[in-house]
Amino acid sequence: MLELLAALNKLPGIGPRSAERLALHLVQSDPAAVKQLADVLLAARARIRECPVCGALTEVTPCAICADDRRDAATVCVVEQAVDILSLEKSGTYRGKYHVLGGKISPLNGVEPEDLRISSLEARLGQEPIREVILALGSDVEGDATSFYLSKRLAARGVKVTRIAHGLPAGSGLEFADELTLSRALEGRRELQ
Numbered sequence: 572m573l574e575l576l577a578a579l580n581k582l583p584g585i586g587p588r589s590a591e592r593l594a595l596h597l598v599q600s601d602p603a604a605v606k607q608l609a610d611v612l613l614a615a616r617a618r619i620r621e622c623p624v625c626g627a628l629t630e631v632t633p634c635a636i637c638a639d640d641r642r643d644a645a646t647v648c649v650v651e652q653a654v655d656i657l658s659l660e661k662s663g664t665y666r667g668k669y670h671v672l673g674g675k676i677s678p679l680n681g682v683e684p685e686d687l688r689i690s691s692l693e694a695r696l697g698q699e700p701i702r703e704v705i706l707a708l709g710s711d712v713e714g715d716a717t718s719f720y721l722s723k724r725l726a727a728r729g730v731k732v733t734r735i736a737h738g739l740p741a742g743s744g745l746e747f748a749d750e751l752t753l754s755r756a757l758e759g760r761r762e763l764q
Contacts, residue, residue, distance in 0.1 A: 572598070621653075624695070626671030626688055628653045636669060643667040648705040649692065649721065651675050651714070659707065667705070670695065675708060675717040682713075684720060696728050706734040710755065 572594060579590035597605055621627070622634035629635070636642060636656070646667030650656060653671050672687045695701060704725055708714040722732045738756035748756070 621671075625669045626653065626673060626691075627656050627669060641666075645700055645702040646705065647692075647695065647699075647701050647703070648707050650707050651709060655707065668699075670704075672708075672717070675713040676720055677713045677716075687717075689721070689724070693725075693728065696725070696730055701730060703731040703733060706732065708734075710737045710751065 575594045575597070576587075576590050579585055579593050580587065582590075585593070597608075618630050619628050620630075620632075622629045622632065622637055624633045624637040627634045627636060631638075643666050647670050648659065648665060648667055649670045649672060650659070651672055651674060656669050656671070659665050659669075670688070670692050672689065672692075674682055674687055676682060676684055676687070692704075696704075704721070706718045706721060708718050718734055722734075725732050736755075736759040738752065738759055
């Protein structure tokens with residue numbers, strides 16, 4: 572049981588209490604259901620890989636988004652991780668292509684620009700008709716540093732570099748927002764029409 576708990580604790584977003592609940596559920600479940608889960612996990616791990624173009628997780632090469640001619644090839648949205656693509660796709664508003672950096676610059680954690688997929692992004696700028704790069708990175712210090720670094724590096728290539736607005740989440744009140752979020756929300760305000 573301790574081995575199972577330790578393995579579950581390694582999963583992102585799973586704390587000790589969640590690991591306990593999952594472990595108890597698994598050991599008390601029908602063995603066929605547990606085997607099916609294990610088989611699905613192993614099959615997914617074997618089939619899913621990074622798209623060689625954008626870095627998204629996919630079962631086909633290139634991924635469905637890169638292969639879709641109906642998407643706007645002139646716009647590329649840069650994200651930290653492949654999971655960020657899912658969030659943006661759920662919004663239903665973005666119709667361009669993507670590029671996954673694989674993280675953000677963080678010298679304190681040993682992540683330098685060379686460790687990210689920046690050179691492959693620059694290669695795409697030379698091979699594809701990209702006119703705008705949208706930076707959709709986190710609003711923390713590392714996200715800001717990465718955005719600043721990319722904006723300087725990519726602007727030298729003659730491409731328009733923009734960053735998504737940061738502000739208050741829908742349905743939340745001002746009392747729940749931190750100072751940085753409120754500051755950015757005020758800076759990114761727009762005229763109502």
